Amino acid sequence: MTFGIRLMTFSLALLLLLHPALPTQANNRNSSIAEALADRLPAEQADLQDFYAARQGRPAWQQPEAVTGFFAALSTVENDGLNAADYRSADLMSTHRQLQAAAGTLEDRVRFELRLSRVLMTVLHHLQRGKVDPQSVDPTWEMPVTIAPLNLPAISQAVDAQRFEQAFAMARPEAAPYQRLRAGLAQYRQLERQGGWPRLPERQHSLRPGDVHKDVALLRKRMLITGELAITDADEPASQTAASSPPETYEYDEHLVDAVRRFQQHHLLEEDGIVGRQTRAAMNVPVTERINQIRVNLERARWTLHGEAEDFVLVDIAGYRISYFRPNGEIWRSRIVVGQPYRRTPSLRSMITHLTINPAWTVPPTIYSEDMLPRIRRDISYLERQNISVLSFSGQWLDPYSVDWWNPGGIMLRQDPGPTNALGQVVLRFPNNHSVYLHDTPSQGLFSRQQRAFSSGCIRVQGVLDLAQMLLEDTGTPAHVDSLIAAGETRNIHLKRPVPVILHYWTVHPGVDGELVFRPDVYQHDASLLKALDRPLAPGK
Template structure:
């Protein structure tokens, strides 16, 4: 009988042979699944074929650790505002166990592999381009989703290494605003888990600086929860240390915190707790979470393929930003369309500027706004410096027009200080005939919420923006000199400048804090409903 020492080499050899046999069986099984995959891929969608082509036909989901890790990663998509159950992580794990427990044929294992890969590609597509098709909720949508092709070879390597967060990162927008929205979502969900924030009782009178009221400690707590006040005993209960101040006094520190809150919610920044400020304070944290989720979806539609230099019109934020080629950013206030004459979302390019423009009254404004005024008082035409033109452009005498049935006339306003378009118009092709322009009504820019126009965008300081566009595109023109000449003139840019008009009701501020805006066009509810609708199939 061999000694224990003599048995050791024999045991090692047998172990190696058994291990090699296991490897061979595993390779043989994987090869059989790969053959079954190849038979089925010809009839599958292009995305699946491309994914397996990047893998040279190898199956991806034959190991328990890989499937389990993928299921856990799918549950983490909640951090992007998506619904993990859309991707059925529990059913995925159960399906794998069933296939393995029954030792099913390679064809069944191939079907499971295809199913899991389809779920992966669906999740990646949702992260990259959004779950909801924007055209399904906004028929006027004109912004192409310019996401780059996915690097499926890199995705395949991430799957093999069970680095699913890395695979997701390849798909989701890499822009800083998207990451700030994700961070904000995590923060507000944490607040929700802690019980949310208190609701202020309805008040008949506004709470003003210096007032003493029982609601003040509750207001302190509300603002401390979201970080407008530092969370300190002295903040929540003033006078604890000194024993002097009344904790019910609406003091200067709290007023400043309220003003910050108002600024982040596009309210009038006056420190007064009136009806609109109280309404914003009492929005439940769950509604704020839903609002962030909706805007993460909008970010997935937009934040890909952005040029280095472009003009961004933030409709719900009443702001315009020009990202210049040298890295500087020019920002200003804007006036946008009223709720019943909405400024559309679109993507185009500024091609030329009109200096000292005339203004031809658009048909809708003519029919709904101007004609009723003219019928009441013909002098309106002279006060607004409006010419009456016939169908072929001939000048008509207003007194000879039957204003009850004016026919196919046009009203055109001459250039001048009262022209509705001001002194300059920035033009870009679009079906809605909207553009960026100056305005004689400069006082409207003082309001925090500025939905006053008929769809076009009025820009504060637009002459400065126009000069930047000329300078940055090498267009030899001086705005102030040309405006002073008074003549109407079109000047084409040497290079068109991309322009994007987009609608955000939550956006990270310059300091990273989330800014919540009123949903002036009532678009959030339809998008949230579509985002929460379960996937079919």
């Protein structure tokens, strides 16, 4: 028996001496359980040892009301998108009843005590850092899940007070997006209990503002259910003035058009008020699928929403947005273009260390072989138009007309700095294993699209020159982006203080207005995560 365990047993004995009013039989039983726990704990996991150390070795589950209260609280994890059935409360409750009825041996009580504490620690860890290992569903994951230790003394006090939901709250992320996702999950589960929403019939033609059509009544009901359309007198059925004219609710009026635009804004669709194929498909997604979409994003939030720095750059891949949280409290936001589905932008956490001004671009092997080589074979003048040089691997310049482009051998392509350079005028660099970075682009027109997965993995940023200048100023780096660009030289400017950057994939996230925004799962990540989230825990977990 270690000194620490003996000390816990001594502490419990002292506690019992100081409370002589406690029933002697219960005192003796708890003392015996504490001694048995002290013998068993060295073989248990560190978190369980730490929990009982925070309790000075006292058992936690010898009062029947504590056990039943904990079982009742387990159901509340459904509000976090977890499955209460994972924690086998029914089986544990059955064991508890047997112990109550037959008293049970000391070994039975110790085994039950430890089993219930293991469940508590499992729930807390799931709420704090997620149930699923990110790398098990995304082999390219490059973002360590770094989380502060649980406040076990405070959690122990909450257990003694039977405030189990308070203990759970100490574990889950405090970040506002997580709380908003939880609220959204409750809202959509309420919609599910009410029967969800009607499905709009598939039509060959789009429903446009001003149209009069029988589908408008269903559309109006659909927008009312999810809150895009406020209830007004116009939502009540109107009487027909003539047998040949449709009721007023069949007219696709401006109020309903505005509601559809709000729906489109909350589903990353073109905000044109036209109910076409994509908008209709988004409206027809069942409420159950939306619930599961929120659940998997709550899990992603548990992986990432902990302990952010005072200032950091957040790249929202599926939302095609970037946010810079500045030290002065301001938030700079802009649009981005991310990787195509077959050249995905990875999820990672790193530090922006330096900027490259007027960059040259060495064409990556995949882009060279799959994209550029076919173009060069069709028209060798493509190289000159794009200001691309042909080099040997040793860096020697080669005459492009001397290369056999059907069997080019060991060469590489480099695009010189200039207005047509694929990286534009500025690159923001951060260490990672995927060779991705934030950069400018000459293809500004793509930023006007609502869905913007067009790159080869790197992130193109609208207004990146503004972002670069803010990073320089906020880190105390004496440089001016416009002057450096005008000088025409390729230069690396190292920030005096690296700035954290997070690249993450969310298919649901609170929008600027606080409402949930549902994004297309362009990388098809949700299904594998949902399957892992719903996979039952192995026995003993």
